[in-house]
Amino acid sequence: MSFHAPRLPWTRRRSQVIDPDLLLLERLRAGDESAFVTLVSLHHDPMLRLARTFVSSHAIAEEVVQDTWLGVLRGIERFEGRSSLRTWLLAILVKRARTAGGREARSIASSDSASFVAAVDADRFQSSGAWGAPPEAWTDDLEERIGARALRDQILAALADMPERQRAVVMLRDVDGLQSEEVCQVLDLSPGNERVLLHRGRSRLRQALEDEIGAIHT
């Protein structure tokens, strides 16, 4: 992933402009090959990243994505538009990725939320619970001061370090901009679980950035 604006279809769009996905879908149903490739290119990266949280290799993740698109083509008439197209796509992907990864049985409870991990290291608080080593304000021009690439690499490294479900939730919600209900739908999570995973993942991201930014300040 690179690090620049603007993003088109995967942004946090909620305005009621015409969904480009639906236009493409219509063209696809009418037999337009290029509409298919465009649709794939719009969703490929998020799908691949999500698939990768279920399977052990990049190659298998790519197979899962291809397999998902073939399934989408075969079921194209069944899409009713009750959810957004991407939610539908990602839910199909997750089903296939789970089968491919053989991890269906491994629940979130056992892999991701086994123990409490503090958002901020307990050492940084006094015994009263007030800050002992408080965070320092970041400059407004982080991207110029630290470099967009260094910040991006830090975020990607922190994401790569997360337990799989946590990573999936943070990517879908904060990188790809899905609504939390959509995240729950795609990953088959309860809202409570989604919030916990999101909280933990976000805390790790912030900490990773603070580590990078603090190192430059001092």
Added chain:
Amino acid sequence: MRFRRTPSHIWCQQVVEMVSDYLEGTLPARDQRRLDHHFTICPPCSIYLSQMRETLRLAGKLVPEDLSPEMEQEFTEVYRRWREES
């Protein structure tokens, strides 16, 4: 005698565990008010909150990789296979 209702106290160490829910708007109204109040009186926690906002802004700016020409070709073939079978 009656007490004026000020939001009950909350420690910074608890606040950082609630910041994500605070931003999601999923906290119970009472906790939302306690945090609102806390941020007005606690500069370090309000810095923490801005850092979290900045973190999410940066995460939201990661953009997807473009599809490589080889992948485009592969997906074109997926499409043609499907056309043939249908």
